[in-house]
Amino acid sequence: MKIPKRIQPxxxxxxxxxxxxxxxxxxxxxxxxxxxxxxxxxxxxxxxxAQRSFKxxxxxxxxxxxxxxxxxxxxxxxxxxxxxxxxxxxxxAEVDALYRLARAGVRVxxxxxxxxxxxxxxxxxxxxxxxxxxxxxxxxxxxxxLEDHAMVIHYIVRMLCEGLVHGDLSEFNVLVDENGPVIxxxxxAVDAAANNHAQSMLTRDVNNMTRYYAQxxxxxxxxxxxxxxxxxxxxxxxxxxxxxSGEFNDDTxxxxxxxLMQEIKAVLAEExxxxxxxxxxxxxx
Numbered sequence: 001m002k003i004p005k006r007i008q009p010x011x012x013x014x015x016x017x018x019x020x021x022x023x024x025x026x027x028x029x030x031x032x033x034x035x036x037x038x039x040x041x042x043x044x045x046x047x048x049x050a051q052r053s054f055k056x057x058x059x060x061x062x063x064x065x066x067x068x069x070x071x072x073x074x075x076x077x078x079x080x081x082x083x084x085x086x087x088x089x090x091x092x093a094e095v096d097a098l099y100r101l102a103r104a105g106v107r108v109x110x111x112x113x114x115x116x117x118x119x120x121x122x123x124x125x126x127x128x129x130x131x132x133x134x135x136x137x138x139x140x141x142x143x144x145x146l147e148d149h150a151m152v153i154h155y156i157v158r159m160l161c162e163g164l165v166h167g168d169l170s171e172f173n174v175l176v177d178e179n180g181p182v183i184x185x186x187x188x189a190v191d192a193a194a195n196n197h198a199q200s201m202l203t204r205d206v207n208n209m210t211r212y213y214a215q216x217x218x219x220x221x222x223x224x225x226x227x228x229x230x231x232x233x234x235x236x237x238x239x240x241x242x243x244x245s246g247e248f249n250d251d252t253x254x255x256x257x258x259x260l261m262q263e264i265k266a267v268l269a270e271e272x273x274x275x276x277x278x279x280x281x282x283x284x285x
Contacts (some may be wrong), residue, residue, distance in 0.1 A: 004032065006045045006118050016043065018024040025132065028187060033123060033131070040193065041112065044119040046187070047092050053133035065238070091117055094187040097164055104162045105240065106155045107182045127178040135181065135212065145216035151211050152181050153244060156202070160233055161240045164189050165198045171212040199230050222257050224248035 003011060003019050010016040018035040023042060025031070034043045051116070091114050098111040110122040124132040127234070140148065150175070159166060166189055173185040192198045206226035214220040221247035231248065232238035 004030070004045055006116065007034070007043055010043070010115055010118055010120070013115075015113075015120065019043070026185075028185075032119075036120070036131045037111075041120055041124055042109075042123045046117045046119070076162075077178040079128065091119065091187065092187060093121060097186040097189040100162055100164065100238045101183070104158045106158050106162075106276070107180070108186070109182065109184060115123060124177055124182050124184075126176075132175040132182070132188040134172055135174040137175055138176050140216050142217045145213045146180055146220070149210065149213035149217065149220060152183075152213075153229075155181070155183055155246070156206060156209075157229060157238065157242055157270065159183075160192055160202065160229060161238055163192050165192050165195075165202045166205050167201045174209075182242075202226055202230060220246075256264075 001019060001021060007016060007019055011019075015033045016036055020033040020035060020040070023031040023033050029046045032043045032045065034041055038240075044175045058283050086238055095114045098108050102110065104174075109124055112120040114120075126132045156166070156169070166183065166186060167190050168185065169183070173183070175182040175184055190201060192200055192202070203226040206229065210220050210223060210225065216244050223245050227248040228246065229246050230240065232242060
């Protein structure tokens, strides 16, 4: 097949030996199956910003920083140089997320580096060596749905403990091999602590996954994993091995302002008495 223009430099540099076939084309990138020596991998070729159909990219970039202050200023100003740096940061975000999540125990494709807007990474295959299907193409039993949903929730917990929220997780961004779900497509991953939209993105991610698996296991429909997870995260009680129940009671009862004011007055009165005792003791001395 004709070699994509963006992959040609990788062939020239010996990083890729052959482009075997296109794999898929999405809203942010086109993916190809390539041969690197004796290994079959995939090459994700990111589309230019003007060609991407990914919506609200600015929302996802909130909270992202680069170490070089000049680059950061240029990105904030939106200059030509800044836009180029923004693109590079978008590409590098996925590589960084893949390495971090792999270390955190989340199943993601192994990355082999990003070169001029082309990400080389592991090709996820099924037990027969064929390209693994996306979750949306997979049917399963109720038992399997419950097992795989629990695994995905466990991965999302570990992602959050690593400080990341996928931001675009759905049945279209999960592959399924013989060992279960594999999370893919992470260039839009956001910093859970620095992005003001992190909670809503996490909720959407969790609800997307739960909704899909609930087709096969209806008992998942009334669960509240996102709310439970975020509450534990905010309180500092979420760990990579936290087991969630799926239950969450949001205390929406109105605050008893009168009782609160009485408590405050009592504390202030007690403090006045303490200060008076201290003055009396000082005068006696």
